[in-house]
Structure formats: C-alpha cells, structure tokens
Amino acid sequence: DGGITQSPKYLFRKEGQNVTLSCEQNLNHDAMYWYRQDPGQGLRLIYYSQIVNDFQKGDIAEGYSVSREKKESFPLTVTSAQKNPTAFYLCASTPSQGMRNQPQHFGDGTRLSIL
C-alpha cells in the first residue's frame, strides 16, 4: 500500500546537537509538508515543497532546515538554533501543487524530545 513513512518514531536530542527526521512517500505526490504539533496549538507549518529542488518557509521555519533532492523524500533537520524542539513532527503530502481541494495525506509522526 502507498503511504508516508516517517522515521524514527521517537528521537532524542542532546543540547547543541542537530538531528534529522526522515519522511519518505511512495504516493508519487509532488508536494510535501512538515508540521510541528504542540498540545493545544494544532499544527503549525514549518516548511513545504511543491516540487523537487524547491521549498518555501512556513510559519515557524526558524531553527529548521529541509532539502528536496528526490520526489519521494523530504527530510527535516532540527538544528541547535531551535531552542524548544520538543514536539510531535508530522510530514504530509498532496498529489500536486496549487489544487486546494486535495486533502493532505499524513505520516504517523516523529516525537522529538530533549535529553
């Protein structure tokens, strides 16, 4: 079955360390998204990519970086500049850019905690 795979499911970061969260999709979708989820705040957009080799900042991009070298992969790096990284991170995708009626498909998330 097609879907989005996020790994690892749980991740621990030491102070001053960068960590990378993986997101892979086999849905052949063009657009991919990263969200951060904190209790009571819903989901907030970190970065999104509408096509390979292109990505844009979302609402809370500071302290994060991404790459989109392959259509199926959209890894997120949480850098040491992100001072409050503890959260649940969700990756999503849609078939193509610009079609607002398309729902986003979500992975099962990665929970990041600070040691």
Added chain:
Amino acid sequence: AQSVTQLGSHVSVSEGALVLLRCNYSSSVPPYLFWYVQYPNQGLQLLLKYTSAATLVKGINGFEAEFKKSETSFHLTKPSAHMSDAAEYFCAVSEAAGNKLTFGGGTRVLVKP
C-alpha cells in the same frame, strides 16, 4: 490570511449521545474546508472535506459536517457516539496558494460509557 477557531479544546460525551464539534473559519477566498481525526501517537486521517459542492458533507465513521457561509462555520456532528470516537479532531482551511492548510487548535473528545 485564513484562520480557524475550534470552540472547546475538550468535549466529553456519553456513548450513544450526539457529538458536536464546532469550527469557525475566516478566509479571503472561497474556502475549502477539512476535518481530520488523530488517534494517540498517530498522524491525521481525513474525515471529510467541503469543496463547494453540497453544503452537507458526509464522511467516514458516520460523521458529517454542514457548511454555512453566513455563519462562516463548518461544524462536525455524529448522531451517536461510539467508544472508538475518542480522539482529537482538527478543522482546517486550505489557503489560496501552495495548497497549504491552516489548522484549528483541535478538540479532544472523550467518550464515557
């Protein structure tokens, strides 16, 4: 800019009772609206979507939602709650560019036996 407000961060219902989750939105363009459900430590699953066709939208698991333009609302209902409905529910509106979603803060539903 779009925004979504979900009234009530927690809702408690008895098994078999009506479930009503409220969602109000603001949008500068005709809205496309979505309801998602999230079970603990999982991603979001689409319940239903409104895309300017019928104003009463039926989704999975017996849920439905009614789009009311005059009230800028898209409330989610289910006539009879089941224990398996215990989860967190998110309302979202699609922005004009980039197919980005703006989410409400979520409503956690507790179902009492």
